[in-house]
Amino acid sequence: MSKPVVATASLAGCFGCHMSLLDIDDRILQLIDLVEFNKSPVDDIKKFTKECDIGIIEGGCCNSENVENLIEFRKHCKILISLGECAIMGGLPAMRNGIPIKECLEEAYLNCVTVDDRIIPNDPEIPMILDRVYPLHEIVKIDYYLPGCPPRADLIWEALTALLSGKPLNLPYEVLKYD
């Protein structure tokens, strides 16, 4: 039987969740035995080359590109996992959700003391910023959630192995944290 295929991405996140994934230490060798990675920063595969079983996404959606990526993941993955606070509830980027986008942009690009070219970036090539940061599950269906900032490596490990083996997820108290 072929190994389950996993894809991962970081949207509006800091890659901390991916770092935490690598934090499973030598178990990464076991993981590689268990699964095959497809599109992911881990192996630098930029485009989906096949349909995947599990998509793991870090970060929420703060711009149009995030949304497009997320929708592509939903299309190609049977199971989608929201990994970390940003994916689940917007996280730190969502601290701007109470502030009008105009105010944010003006503060960042016009009024801030350290900027030289006082212009709000508007090149058609760059993604468009959304009115607020959206949790992933507001945009596509999400199957599982793994909280934490970042999620503890043990949480990721326990969850993945449970999912791959079909066994119920049994979480030790210490691995579930929101920070």
Place this chain on the structure above:
Amino acid sequence: MSKITFEIDGKEITGKAGQTIVEAARENGIYIPVLCWYEGLKPAGICRICTVKVGGRNMAACTTPISEGMIVENAIPELEDMRKALVEMLFVEGNHMCPTCEKSGNCELQALGYRFGLLAPRFPYLFPKRAMDATYTKIMIDTNRCVQCRRCVRGITAKDGRHIFAMQDRTGHSTIVADRELEAKMSDDLAKKAMEQCPVGAIIKKEIGFAVPIGKRKYDKAPIGSEIQK
């Protein structure tokens, strides 16, 4: 004081007349999850997380006095799920950014989430527009984090008994504020007490930040309530 015998989840326990279900349960090593309840403060029945069934009826265990022969259901699946739902409501109702919060690790809302194994709320996040007010003298109030438990209203008063904290407005817009005149006169100890009584990080004493390293905080290793549960 006269003794009262009653039952929680089939276990016979004894309490003192005048005690509430929460108090008697704690003394008997039974944990009923609470959030707005705080030892020594008049119970207020706000968060409803302590809801139990008394003779089949839902009652807040923190405000209901015990009575002889009372049959209380506590740790039953139906209630546990609804309690968890309330914790989830509190998470989506405010803006709880745990990674940035000074109270993280010592926060009772968060601890309840851990205890209930909450991975993500079933409800959509409301992302309300709420204020962070740092213009006070002794404290900061971040209403993004407030769970409206009113521990501060009930527990922190001026020497003459006047309220330093009060609820404003109503509905989902209700919010906590401090009286500027009385707040400025708070002693450092009282400001610290206000911060400590707040179950979340809504009241922060100025010039105090993250104090305890990760791994050594109150709820890092063992769930809330485990200090009570026998």
Place this chain on the structure above:
Amino acid sequence: MGSIGDVVTRAVKKHGKDATMMLDVIRDVQSELGCVSDEASAAIADNLGVSKVDVDGVVSFYHFFSKEPRGKYTVYLNNSAVAVMKGRDAVARAFEQAAGCSFGVTTFDGQIGLYDTSDIGMNDQEPAALINGVVFTNLTPEKAKDLVFQMKAGKDVKAMVKETGEGQNQSALVGAMVKNNIQKKGAVIFAPYEAGSGIKKAVAMTPEAVIEEVKKSNLRGRGGAGFPTGMKWEFTRNSKGKKTYVVCNADEGEPGTFKDRVILTELPQMLFDGMAVAGYAVGAEEGVLYLRAEYEYLLKYLQSVLDSMRNSGLLGKNAAGKKGFNFDITIKLGAGAYICGEESALIESAEGKRGEPRNRPPFPAQNGYMGYPTTVNNVESLCAAARIMVQGGEWFAKMGTFQSHGTKVLSVSGDCSKPGIYEVEFGVTLQSLLDEAGGSDAVAVQVGGPSGKCVAKKDFGKKLSFEELPTGGSIIIIGPNTDLLKVVHNFMDFFVEESCGWCTPCRAGNVILKQRLEKIMAGKGTESDLKEMAQWCTVVKAMSRCGLGQTSPNPIATTIENFREVYEAKLQKGADFVTEFDMNKAVQEYCKTAGRKPNIEGH
């Protein structure tokens, strides 16, 4: 006028240096200064010995108090579901156009303020508004424009009332254009009644015998909950306290109910008699009528009725000629909050605080107004008690059904040709009421107001009674041309606005429910959205602290139960997930700020 300090000092002098009079003090300040500014609330706090934030907390709790000025003329336009059915939105637009400001604000010159308000008890003559406390009913866009014209001309609001309603609405002290619309009189409330007869009968008996007589009648509370009145009185009487109170709940706020307004207008003697009967039964010397602010226009008239009762010896020292029975009644005004219809919230409000329900136990019968044993009874219940004194408990008990005795005064409104007051014997079917009221083509009837039940045709044969179709009086008829989900949405809006915010499930849960309802109404709901919404209703109902939250999901829950097809028609069948996210909308503000065109492909 005078300085803010003077106004506050005068108000405090009038009402007393007493924090329990805070609502009255604030009301005077609000009406004289048009708002309760920071300076005013600080002065009030100073005078009453509380902190300023406590005063602000009270001001911000009630609809009719404000920190910001709301105009020389303040228009509160009802936005209840029936008002909307009757053309409220067009009236609102007319007000806005003529005044030159939108709802929620005041015109730049500070002359006219336009505000929404929840149900003002005029459902049978909507659209209706309160302008500086004066009621204007049956509004049309033309009338609204004319009213604004008169306000701009600086006319006195009372002078804008061109014709008055029938009965006591015409009396000099009321002078309101409100109509009674009494469509059907019954044997208990609207039958001829001789003022004073109830209390005279009562004082000839022992208090215990009075309670016994009321118990014999099987009278149950008419506000909706249906607690046996005699039993409530007995509990109150048996509670030990230095004092005992009778409080009359005249805060009918359930959308669609207006029967107490008509009773207060036409039968105040009977009501005050009933309060005296209750006072005699429970051993009280003081009665308090808690009158909702929306009915402030009746205040002077009600006070004059009390005066005349005092003059004729029915109230006061040795009331009704009974030696040692000293009983008098005062009137306390609310300030606009639905929750104050809940008896313990009403007590808090009467004590000058935020109208937040208390935790029970203790019950008001043990620990009520000012901490003393208190019986809180509905207007109609007290009138019924007066009648029971005259006609006897047995006579009363013969009417009605097995568990519901006597008559019920119903407030009928909505899609029908004869809205108004119907006093019917318990046990009449909903269908026969619909036929009488000219609402035979109803597709749904909201029985008991938003907190009640939305009843479908299959149940129109059921009886109006505590056991089958209980109601505090509100009957809202929904015809084939009214969008049922819009009505449900209006009701949810109402509960979101009226939740006191104390407990989690009601404060947050109703907002969440309303949001999910909106998703479904927008055609973006799935079967699992509907299923989840129904489950969430259960959580809010099961975990809320008081009757408000325990019933607030009812508009959704009972329509899912009885009108599932209305929801199903809106669902995306078979869809696993439907997003509410709209890329076009989400990027608009950025594109506008950055000055670029939205470039959306594949969305």
